Amino acid sequence: RKEVEQDPGPFNVPEGATVAFNCTYSNSASQSFFWYRQDCRKEPKLLMSVYSSGNEDGRFTAQLNRASQYISLLIRDSKLSDSATYLCAVKGGATNKLIFGTGTLLAVQP
């Protein structure tokens, strides 16, 4: 079983839609959680960290469920410019390695 798992998608949604991604992790000792965005042929860029109480940044909301060992990302009122691959990443336990999921491809359609 992979340490971090994501649905690869693609998620094809119309502009204005709300879309949610989930990511599960296997190491219960994990301490830090992140969502990254990666555009085609570009490097990943940090979208937001995920805090235990959940956090919001504009149209983006991230949540952590430690009991079920998953994190989620909600995008409201999606824009064409949101089209990208969204990668979750998990760090901690006995190591400082940042382990990535395989990413979920989002395509927002006009």
Place this chain on the structure above:
Amino acid sequence: GAGVSQSPSNKVTEKGKDVELRCDPISGHTALYWYRQSLGQGLEFLIYFQGNSAPDKSGLPSDRFSAERTGGSVSTLTIQRTQQEDSAVYLCASRTDSAGYTFGSGTRLTVV
């Protein structure tokens, strides 16, 4: 520099040759990571340097892969006797304890 710098940006090499990939982290960042991303795949962890501690090499796929970090700054990833399955984008990232991870734009390696 303002960001993580990697060179070369593209490298085409013949099967069996050795290659060296370079990463210049953000000044003051104590931790440096190497990842590999194959076409359509996620990021595969390779190796992690933290200050003067022994590196975490647990992700290196074979003994053909090695990495060094000199003076706590620049890092070089070396792949010996390259194989076609080594073709991928090799990404470097750095961070401080208080900062998130910042990635370089990567080296696209093609083994022909």
